[in-house]
Amino acid sequence: MNKEAQSIVVTLLGGTLVGITASGRYTSYVKPGFGPLILIGGIVLIVIGVLSLVQIVLGARRESEGTTRPATTAEGGAEVEVDAHGHSHRHSRAPWLILVPSLILVLVAPSALGADAVARNAGSQAIAGMEAAPAAATKYDGYAPNDGSGSAEDSSGRRTMSFDPLPTGPDPVITIKDFVLRTLYDADDSVSTTPVTVVGFIAPAGSGYHGGYTIARLAISCCAADANPIRIHVDGDPPFAVNTWVAAVVTGVSGTGGADNDYVPQARVTNVQQVAQPSDPYEH
Amino acid sequence: MTATTERPPATRRRYRPGSLEILGVVLLAGIVLRGPLESLFSAPGMRTWSTVFVAVCVQAVPFLVLGVVVSGAIAAYVPASFFRRILPQQAALAVPAAGACGVLLPGCECGSVPIANRLMDRGVRPSAALAFLLSAPAINPVVLVATAVAFSTDHRMAWARLVAGLLTAVVVGWIWERIGRPEWLAPRLKSGADEDARGFATFLTTMRTDFTQAAGFLVLGAAVAATFKVLVPARWMEHVGSSVLLSVALMAVLAFMLALCSEADAFVAASFTTIPMVGKLVFLTVGPAIDVKLAALQAGTFGRRFAIRFAPLTFVVAVVVGSGVGLLFWGLGT
Numbered sequence: 001m002n003k004e005a006q007s008i009v010v011t012l013l014g015g016t017l018v019g020i021t022a023s024g025r026y027t028s029y030v031k032p033g034f035g036p037l038i039l040i041g042g043i044v045l046i047v048i049g050v051l052s053l054v055q056i057v058l059g060a061r062r063e064s065e066g067t068t069r070p071a072t073t074a075e076g077g078a079e080v081e082v083d084a085h086g087h088s089h090r091h092s093r094a095p096w097l098i099l100v101p102s103l104i105l106v107l108v109a110p111s112a113l114g115a116d117a118v119a120r121n122a123g124s125q126a127i128a129g130m131e132a133a134p135a136a137a138t139k140y141d142g143y144a145p146n147d148g149s150g151s152a153e154d155s156s157g158r159r160t161m162s163f164d165p166l167p168t169g170p171d172p173v174i175t176i177k178d179f180v181l182r183t184l185y186d187a188d189d190s191v192s193t194t195p196v197t198v199v200g201f202i203a204p205a206g207s208g209y210h211g212g213y214t215i216a217r218l219a220i221s222c223c224a225a226d227a228n229p230i231r232i233h234v235d236g237d238p239p240f241a242v243n244t245w246v247a248a249v250v251t252g253v254s255g256t257g258g259a260d261n262d263y264v265p266q267a268r269v270t271n272v273q274q275v276a277q278p279s280d281p282y283e284h
Numbered sequence: 285m286t287a288t289t290e291r292p293p294a295t296r297r298r299y300r301p302g303s304l305e306i307l308g309v310v311l312l313a314g315i316v317l318r319g320p321l322e323s324l325f326s327a328p329g330m331r332t333w334s335t336v337f338v339a340v341c342v343q344a345v346p347f348l349v350l351g352v353v354v355s356g357a358i359a360a361y362v363p364a365s366f367f368r369r370i371l372p373q374q375a376a377l378a379v380p381a382a383g384a385c386g387v388l389l390p391g392c393e394c395g396s397v398p399i400a401n402r403l404m405d406r407g408v409r410p411s412a413a414l415a416f417l418l419s420a421p422a423i424n425p426v427v428l429v430a431t432a433v434a435f436s437t438d439h440r441m442a443w444a445r446l447v448a449g450l451l452t453a454v455v456v457g458w459i460w461e462r463i464g465r466p467e468w469l470a471p472r473l474k475s476g477a478d479e480d481a482r483g484f485a486t487f488l489t490t491m492r493t494d495f496t497q498a499a500g501f502l503v504l505g506a507a508v509a510a511t512f513k514v515l516v517p518a519r520w521m522e523h524v525g526s527s528v529l530l531s532v533a534l535m536a537v538l539a540f541m542l543a544l545c546s547e548a549d550a551f552v553a554a555s556f557t558t559i560p561m562v563g564k565l566v567f568l569t570v571g572p573a574i575d576v577k578l579a580a581l582q583a584g585t586f587g588r589r590f591a592i593r594f595a596p597l598t599f600v601v602a603v604v605v606g607s608g609v610g611l612l613f614w615g616l617g618t
Contacts, residue, residue, distance in 0.1 A: 005303035029339035041346030094500030101341040116328035222548025224339035
């Protein structure tokens, strides 16, 4: 790939990054906090690409005008050196690959991860060391719960933690992650007694459940590559097609999440409505 | 721009399409074939793949940009004598000194590859530059804070990570000092010409060439990582249980294949509920040092002959150091 094409490819990638940041689409791929970084990165790439083109065009013009001032030749000569310095840039085809993410982003515009990713990455939702089975209690020493809220064991052998009070108001909105943790571990069973609103998308029922459907969301800590599904099971026929985003008013059914169903707790739905995909499709 | 290149060559030599023509054809093909492309990517598996692939690229590019800007600045404005002055002459000391400098670069692994390359150009001995390459993504403050947050109930993890990351970098540097041969590295710019070529033109050219070369390989690594993520279900690791040996092997392979950003891997490691702490530390030690995306980046920057030697060496040292430090911190039990 020659330097003109390199400059154009770099500019294209920069433009794509600026584009997805400006349109807000970037939250389908990375967490919102990355926005400024991607914007700056994109702008720097555009600047590098455009200035390189200017440099190349000016260099070509000087050459054709035959103004071979000593300074110009030194500059031009050095550039050729760096260009050809051993990595055999001229023969390298790797830079062409830079077009692939740009083209996919522009032409295909991949959507945020959905039900397919949930099915592929489904795993146990128990917090490390908080599996409910009392028989394993002796092995807990090294596994502290990641939330650090402390843990205890109630009379039935269910391991519990203390949670902050729910937000006030009717059907307060909480994250699906919060809902799952409260249903599994809340000593006060807050979400089993108070209806709350969760926002997620419809997915097929997970393993351990027959029939029904899942309200799911993916949690990411950096980008979509580290996505981790969070699921709530609901009995009955799914009210919408798979991957439809919904806001559902739910109450948790205490004691339903266990080792045989990946600690996916069950919820009763009193109201479910289709909503637009949130501006940040992931939880964190 | 197209007009300028179409003019001269066609008349004299046999016609070979130049980069710009190919670029034009690729872009045109993309626009024309948009329909089929969209239907290809509408299959659920392909959809997930494309999202993960794009996510890895989008997330890594800003850090790579930071890396090439620093690299370009070093090439254009920092004389080689500067590094001769600040780094100790003896390799035994230069390696740990360069490793400790890794604390200064607040980024993830993609940025440190072009910088290490530029340091070698500037006369820093390869073993020291490589120690910096390995330590920067593992022990910088951003990564350590993220680790402390992810393991908020066991503060030993952040310290264990610092020790294991730095130790891996220094040990690999020392080993490379003993066994490394200059001809394994891709031929470099002659330092004489380099000394003269200073100023903004060099800055710009270095950034452009470093970026295009590294980013191409980054894309390749991202594609492999996304494929792995889509094809290998998360469930297979649940059955490893608490065997330390098995979990160390699994975590090492996983860290290599998943190619997570070092700022995110602590959160992923914390979510492996059934894996002992030693296994998690191995995951956090191998990941920033070497993974499929980094191996591709290194092959692109330093050459293939280098990468096929350096990648396995780093992998083995990181696994051994990670396990050793993990056992020191937590023992065999957990």
